[in-house]
Amino acid sequence: MTQAETQPDAAETRLKRLRFRAWHRGIKEMDIILGSFADKELAGLGADDLDRFEALLEVPDTQLYNWVSGREPVEDAHDHDLFRRICAFEDLSSRI
Template identity: 30%
Template sequence: MNNTDFIKKLIFRSSHRGTKEMDLVLGGYFKKNYNTLSDKELVEFEKLLDFSDKILTDYFVMNKTNANVNGFEIVKKIKNYLEGQ
């Protein structure tokens, strides 16, 4: 898969999550920032998408801690994006 196909896949997965909240958080972040992310961050973002909407909503919207989610560097960038909204 070339980089363009990979990006398209991540755009789709991040904006078709199953809950509107996570579509807006993850899809919104990724669509605005994918071109600034390193290859490592793109891979981390893909792994982050494997978490359930419940876990991610609790983490990003309800501000509940989760050691597994917190271990991703990309999470800091997403949180900064949300604080700027």
């Protein structure tokens, strides 16, 4: 096998890295919310939405949880369709 054949595809590596980060947040509620979403939806996202998801992973857990739960308004930079999809994903209230 050549080195190229043994190297994982860059896109697949990115998805695996994002999925891992989504499941290893620090606050269990955010693990469940983002990890579950990542498991079912990441592979179908386009490059722009993957960038948005990655940016959301940079937001501190408590702040992101407050946005998702509606306790605080989401910052304009993260108020986009992907964020709303995450919030609506399989009725989050039953997950946390």
